[in-house]
Amino acid sequence: MAQMKLEHNGTTPAGTELYCLNMGPQHPSTHGVLRVMLELDGETVVKATPVLGYLHRGIEKLAEVRTYPQFIPYTDRLDYVSSMCNNLAYCQTVEKLAGIEVPERAEYIRVMMAELNRIASHMLFIGATALDLGGMTGMMYTFRDREYILDLFNLASGSRLTYSYVRIGGVMNDISAEFITLLRKFLADLPGMLTEYDNLINGNEIFQARLKGVSIIPAAQLVSLGVTGPVLRAAGLRDDLRVKRPYGIYERFHFNVPTGTVGDNWERYMMRVLEVGESAKIIAQALEGLPEGPVMAKIPKVIKPPVGEVYHANETPRGELGFYIVSDGTTKPYRLHIRRPTFYNLGSIETLCRGVKIADVAAVLAVLDPCMGEADA
Amino acid sequence: MNEEKIVAGELISTPADLIAKMLELRHDADFQFDRLLDVTAVDRGNALEIVYHLNSLKTDRDFVVRVSLPADDPRLPSVSGIWQSALFGEREAQDMFGVVFEGHPDPRPLLAPEEGFGFFPLRKNYTLPGRAGNAGGRCV
Numbered sequence: 001m002a003q004m005k006l007e008h009n010g011t012t013p014a015g016t017e018l019y020c021l022n023m024g025p026q027h028p029s030t031h032g033v034l035r036v037m038l039e040l041d042g043e044t045v046v047k048a049t050p051v052l053g054y055l056h057r058g059i060e061k062l063a064e065v066r067t068y069p070q071f072i073p074y075t076d077r078l079d080y081v082s083s084m085c086n087n088l089a090y091c092q093t094v095e096k097l098a099g100i101e102v103p104e105r106a107e108y109i110r111v112m113m114a115e116l117n118r119i120a121s122h123m124l125f126i127g128a129t130a131l132d133l134g135g136m137t138g139m140m141y142t143f144r145d146r147e148y149i150l151d152l153f154n155l156a157s158g159s160r161l162t163y164s165y166v167r168i169g170g171v172m173n174d175i176s177a178e179f180i181t182l183l184r185k186f187l188a189d190l191p192g193m194l195t196e197y198d199n200l201i202n203g204n205e206i207f208q209a210r211l212k213g214v215s216i217i218p219a220a221q222l223v224s225l226g227v228t229g230p231v232l233r234a235a236g237l238r239d240d241l242r243v244k245r246p247y248g249i250y251e252r253f254h255f256n257v258p259t260g261t262v263g264d265n266w267e268r269y270m271m272r273v274l275e276v277g278e279s280a281k282i283i284a285q286a287l288e289g290l291p292e293g294p295v296m297a298k299i300p301k302v303i304k305p306p307v308g309e310v311y312h313a314n315e316t317p318r319g320e321l322g323f324y325i326v327s328d329g330t331t332k333p334y335r336l337h338i339r340r341p342t343f344y345n346l347g348s349i350e351t352l353c354r355g356v357k358i359a360d361v362a363a364v365l366a367v368l369d370p371c372m373g374e375a376d377a
Numbered sequence: 378m379n380e381e382k383i384v385a386g387e388l389i390s391t392p393a394d395l396i397a398k399m400l401e402l403r404h405d406a407d408f409q410f411d412r413l414l415d416v417t418a419v420d421r422g423n424a425l426e427i428v429y430h431l432n433s434l435k436t437d438r439d440f441v442v443r444v445s446l447p448a449d450d451p452r453l454p455s456v457s458g459i460w461q462s463a464l465f466g467e468r469e470a471q472d473m474f475g476v477v478f479e480g481h482p483d484p485r486p487l488l489a490p491e492e493g494f495g496f497f498p499l500r501k502n503y504t505l506p507g508r509a510g511n512a513g514g515r516c517v
Contacts, residue, residue: 052487052488053489056489058498060473061499062505079491117431118434178513223412223434224462225461225462226413226460226461226465228416237434239434245437246438277492292430311415311430311439313414321431322414322416323426324417324430334419335419335499337417339414339430343465344465344466346465347461347464351461376488377488
């Protein structure tokens with residue numbers, strides 16, 4: 001869509017004036033406290049400026065006055081819909097820094113938990129996207145199914161959202177036989193759930209029309225913007241750290257990385273739908289290969305990594321989550337920085353929204369799947 | 378021992394030749410680092426160390442660039458003209474450490490309030506309220 005050129009007095013050639021509209025911070029489709037300042041020319045967005053920081057808690061500073069294990073609960077509160085993935089990324093970083101080996105069984109349980117959390121996060125995404133586009137019913141179904149996973153997590157860790165289940169050197173405790181039975185039941189039920197979403201949401205003509213062909217951005221520009229995760233993959237790049245640089249034991253599993261061809265909102269949405277099925281494949285393989293043994297390595301009571309620094313990244317549902325830790329050899333990190341995928345993904349709002357209609361801004365935000373707890377740290 | 382743990386390549390630059398080196402890393406056929414994954418800073422006492430994490434989708438390599446700046450006047454040129462992700466990353470480092478990225482097109486506070494925090498929270502000379510030395514040792 002052609003962008004209208006502004007005349008020197010802030011008017012468009014047609015003589016109309018630009019209109020400034022605040023979307024958020026209290027807006028249902030911003031998924032938290034994100035504010036977007038929209039400059040509108042009629043119904044077309046000329047400029048969209050994201051304003052962040054409403055949920056800034058200074059997590060990086062808090063890390064400097066806490067010991068390495070004490071920081072795990074804070075990672076839960078970054079991206080609070082995929083806490084397992086955050087726990088995993090942080091613990092693996094500390095393990096890499098301190099040279100800690102993790103028992104086999106714990107590695108398998110970690111993969112299962114991370115992928116289950118990816119499914120839960122994507123289910124929330126599918127429902128929230130439907131809701132943002134006016135399909136209230138869709139949300140009910142995905143939230144019903146997501147609850148099943150949260151119950152599983154509750155069984156394993158004792159909480160529904162903030163698990164702190166992955167620990168430095170392993171996991172909190174072993175999974176029970178009941179957990180495995182329920183997980184098998186969930187995997188058996190999942191294809192039915194996906195069919196239901198296909199019929200109800202993905203197959204809906206209005207839903208498709210709202211997403212297809214909207215906000216197409218070339219892959220090279222998204223790369224420059226630092227966008228990672230499903231949004232980048234929708235533009236056709238097969239960029240998934242689980243495959244590219246397998247962490248933990250991911251190289252043992254066979255799964256596909258869905259990629260798009262056009263890179264519009266519809267493909268960004270479909271990436272998540274397809275990833276649910278791929279994650280289920282990984283969980284099934286992990287269940288199959290789950291060995292017996294301890295779930296916690298013998299680690300010292302006080303974790304004191306050697307002097308040095310490390311950057312380690314995981315593929316979370318939203319993209320590349322990296323932890324950069326500088327250690328001075330004491331029990332607390334000297335500096336801990338988190339490369340949050342949502343933070344950099346939000347940097348692309350201006351590019352993604354330019355030229356779209358105002359009604360589609362909600363769709364662009366929805367398929368970006370931002371989680372403000374993570375963006376604001 | 379730690380060299381193995383640090384990501385593959387590393388380079389130490391100065392503010393004066395940062396842009397030239399970054400342009401080479403971005404465009405030279407041997408490097409082709411097409412994305413800047415992260416910009417951050419580390420407070421080293423008298424110096425602030427700016428750390429850039431680069432990555433290449435083409436060659437799948439990582440690279441770290443470091444620039445050391447005096448803590449009392451930390452300024453260096455912005456690399457946002459080379460990688461757009463620096464637009465956000467540099468603003469975060471600016472809020473948290475008070476680093477001035479010269480030539481940044483939109484240097485308003487990002488995570489800090491519009492008027493700024495009034496201090497630089499991630500610098501070591503800022504202690505958290507309730508910690509020793511602040512609030513008379515009371516836990517807040």
